[in-house]
Amino acid sequence: xxTLVSQVKKSLFLRLFLIFGFxxxxxxxxxxxxxxxxxQESNTIDSIPDFFTRNVESIIEDIGTPPNLSNAMxxxxxxxxTINIRNPIMRWSSDPDNRLNVDESQFDRSLSSDAEVRTVxxxxxxxxxxxxxxxxxxxxxxxxxxxxxFVVYVGVALAVxxxxxxxxxxxxxxxxxxxxxxxxxxxxxxxxxxxxxNTSQDELGELTDSINHxxxxxxxxxxAKRQLLLAISHELRTPITKAKLRMEFMPPSKExxxxxxxxxxxxxxxxxxIEAERLxxxxxxxxxxxxxxxxxxxxxxxxxxxxxxxxxxQIEEDDREFVIDKLRIRLLITNLLNNACRxxxxxxxxxxxxxxxxxxxxxxxxxxxxxxxxxxxxxxEPFYRADSARQRNTGGFGLxxxxxxxxxxxxxGDLAIESELGQGTHITVKLPPHPPHHG
Numbered sequence: 001x002x003t004l005v006s007q008v009k010k011s012l013f014l015r016l017f018l019i020f021g022f023x024x025x026x027x028x029x030x031x032x033x034x035x036x037x038x039x040q041e042s043n044t045i046d047s048i049p050d051f052f053t054r055n056v057e058s059i060i061e062d063i064g065t066p067p068n069l070s071n072a073m074x075x076x077x078x079x080x081x082t083i084n085i086r087n088p089i090m091r092w093s094s095d096p097d098n099r100l101n102v103d104e105s106q107f108d109r110s111l112s113s114d115a116e117v118r119t120v121x122x123x124x125x126x127x128x129x130x131x132x133x134x135x136x137x138x139x140x141x142x143x144x145x146x147x148x149x150f151v152v153y154v155g156v157a158l159a160v161x162x163x164x165x166x167x168x169x170x171x172x173x174x175x176x177x178x179x180x181x182x183x184x185x186x187x188x189x190x191x192x193x194x195x196x197x198n199t200s201q202d203e204l205g206e207l208t209d210s211i212n213h214x215x216x217x218x219x220x221x222x223x224a225k226r227q228l229l230l231a232i233s234h235e236l237r238t239p240i241t242k243a244k245l246r247m248e249f250m251p252p253s254k255e256x257x258x259x260x261x262x263x264x265x266x267x268x269x270x271x272x273x274i275e276a277e278r279l280x281x282x283x284x285x286x287x288x289x290x291x292x293x294x295x296x297x298x299x300x301x302x303x304x305x306x307x308x309x310x311x312x313x314q315i316e317e318d319d320r321e322f323v324i325d326k327l328r329i330r331l332l333i334t335n336l337l338n339n340a341c342r343x344x345x346x347x348x349x350x351x352x353x354x355x356x357x358x359x360x361x362x363x364x365x366x367x368x369x370x371x372x373x374x375x376x377x378x379x380x381e382p383f384y385r386a387d388s389a390r391q392r393n394t395g396g397f398g399l400x401x402x403x404x405x406x407x408x409x410x411x412x413g414d415l416a417i418e419s420e421l422g423q424g425t426h427i428t429v430k431l432p433p434h435p436p437h438h439g
Contacts, residue, residue, distance in 0.1 A: 115127065411435050
């Protein structure tokens with residue numbers, strides 16, 4: 001018995017089979033009982049002899065000969081039977097409707113010297129002939145339709161109850177599936193620290209363990225990648241610093257300036273990598289402080305006023321304060337405007353700041369070369385460039401928009417990119433009044 005219970009606990013398919021079997025057997029029993037009750041006859045000929053031997057003699061004696069009609073009526077009501085009494089000068093019945101025509105009854109068998117069973121319309125009646133009086137006794141008519149409907153209602157109610165129990169059992173079995181779906185969604189969104197609670201020992205429990213192990217592996221690999229990247233970035237700072245010092249002792253030349261630009265590019269790449277990994281850490285801490293956002297955005301954007309295509313600022317005047325990390329939001333605006341200037345093809349750039357409910361909406365719009373639609377979903381991925389043939393001095397390292405996305409997410413906001421090839425790019429950033437973990 002213990003082994004069977006253990007097998008049931010460990011097999012989802014076996015439990016589903018048992019639920020299916022329970023449902024089928026329950027419906028079979030309900031339908032069988034329902035049909036049996038609907039088709040059951042309210043009166044059978046075979047039941048009359050037993051009734052006669054137990055009761056008919058006393059009934060006739062209570063009625064008497066000559067009959068006491070008051071006693072006959074009382075007995076008819078108590079027994080729920082129809083009693084007809086006849087002799088040559090009287091015809092009396094306890095029920096006026098007389099649903100059975102006893103004159104058409106036919107002999108079936110004898111019960112005693114003065115009693116017999118007759119049949120009419122396939123129903124049995126008792127006929128007693130005593131001292132010149134004829135007594136006809138048979139059950140009163142029952143409302144068969146009412147009885148049948150009651151049986152049908154009871155059967156339907158039982159069927160609904162069985163289906164409801166079936167639903168509860170299947171719903172409980174599928175609870176781990178919903179937990180797995182929730183866990184997969186959270187892991188897919190980057191919450192690699194989330195683990196699905198395992199509440200079963202069957203196939204779904206094994207699948208839950210597999211998903212948790214997969215998340216463990218992913219988290220370990222990404223953490224190893226992160227640590228390696230940070231270590232390399234930090235270690236590169238030392239030789240770069242040495243190279244910069246040695247470069248200072250070089251005589252002025254074109255090669256020296258080119259070398260300076262290359263070293264500064266490498267430094268910028270390392271800084272971006274370190275900043276990206278810091279923001280990618282779920283425990284990253286923002287240096288939060290309240291600022292008047294409209295003044296802050298205007299101050300950062302005004303640094304690009306010398307852009308040859310012209311910079312148009314549409315800043316909504318609003319004195320409300322937003323809690324932000326000023327250094328990182330400055331980096332966000334600077335990266336967006338750098339991209340707009342780099343790919344704006346000397347066309348005007350528009351910077352808008354408006355407020356919707358409690359959110360701030362920052363928009364950077366250029367009228368430059370634009371981006372093909374197939375590249376838009378991947379633009380904010382690390383090291384992704386829409387044109388792999390671009391040189392680094394025009395296409396960057398592919399970290400700018402990735403950093404922008406991380407900064408916006410760290411502040412609890414959203415970043416959306418819209419672009420059309422040859423028409424320009426429209427980037428929209430929505431920021432809440434304060435980061436999600438602001439105290």
